[in-house]
Amino acid sequence: MIEVENLIKVYRRGKIEVIAIRDVSVTIKKGEFALLIGPSGSGKTTFLHLIGGIDRPTAGKIVVNGKNIVHFNDEELTEYRRKDVGMVFQFFNLLPILTAIENVMLPMEFAGVPRSERKKRALELLKKVGMEDRKDHYPDEMSGGEQQRVAIAVALANDPPLILADEPTGELDTETGLKIIELFKELNAEGETIIIATHDLRLKKYATRILEIRDGKITG
Numbered sequence: 696m697i698e699v700e701n702l703i704k705v706y707r708r709g710k711i712e713v714i715a716i717r718d719v720s721v722t723i724k725k726g727e728f729a730l731l732i733g734p735s736g737s738g739k740t741t742f743l744h745l746i747g748g749i750d751r752p753t754a755g756k757i758v759v760n761g762k763n764i765v766h767f768n769d770e771e772l773t774e775y776r777r778k779d780v781g782m783v784f785q786f787f788n789l790l791p792i793l794t795a796i797e798n799v800m801l802p803m804e805f806a807g808v809p810r811s812e813r814k815k816r817a818l819e820l821l822k823k824v825g826m827e828d829r830k831d832h833y834p835d836e837m838s839g840g841e842q843q844r845v846a847i848a849v850a851l852a853n854d855p856p857l858i859l860a861d862e863p864t865g866e867l868d869t870e871t872g873l874k875i876i877e878l879f880k881e882l883n884a885e886g887e888t889i890i891i892a893t894h895d896l897r898l899k900k901y902a903t904r905i906l907e908i909r910d911g912k913i914t915g
């Protein structure tokens with residue numbers, strides 16, 4: 696599903712150069728539950744942003760479902776971000792002025808899904824993450840874990856085959872984090888391919904794959 700070849704990302708600001716990803720080649724198969732584990736500054740977020748089409752690499756190939764996304768123009772990349780990947784971040788990525796259900800409906804609106812269908816699917820997704828009774832609540836009326844569950848529903852809105860999550864349990868207490876982990880486990884059991892960058896070693900027992908990243912290199 697994902698073939699990364701000789702991936703390099705160099706950040707440049709003035710004379711300072713940071714090599715965040717250094718010649719990484721890795722293949723992730725459909726249905727895998729991969730963990731990206733490594734110390735702070737090792738390149739986890741950068742790697743997810745490159746795979747998710749949020750940032751562009753300096754060199755290398757990222758082939759997702761047969762297409763090299765590195766060659767996509769801005770329009771194709773926007774389309775890719777909208778339909779092919781769902782992103783979950785550490786700090787909850789909900790719009791504060793929208794309710795839970797409106798947040799979940801938004802990516803579908805961008806994808807041109809008719810309103811009645813958007814509403815129906817958003818409700819189904821909120822049910823899936825256990826938040827249907829909070830559908831009309833705004834983000835600041837929900838706990839961190841609840842917001843993160845809604846954020847996962849947002850990521851799933853356009854039914855992407857790939858979910859990327861960056862420290863999704865980082866800001867949550869132990870118990871709440873565990874519920875989010877369970878949710879990812881269920882999604883993976885339903886066939887979703889998942890890559891999670893994390894320091895949370897409780898996720899290890901559900902992973903089909905551990906990718907260790909150190910200083911921009913993936914080992915193992």
Ligand SMILES: Nc1ncnc2c1ncn2[C@@H]1O[C@H](COP(=O)(O)OP(=O)(O)OP(=O)(O)O)[C@@H](O)[C@H]1O
Binds near residue numbers: 714733
């Ligand atoms: N926009 C940027 N400009 C310059 N350097 C950057 C930029 N973004 C990241 N870096 C650098 O790239 C390297 C990798 O950063 P990245 O955020 O991918 O690490 P990380 O593994 O996600 O760390 P953490 O666990 O702290 O989130 C770091 O040295 C960081 O300082």
Ligand SMILES: [Mg+2]
Binds near residue numbers: 739740741861
């Ligand atoms: Mg990071």
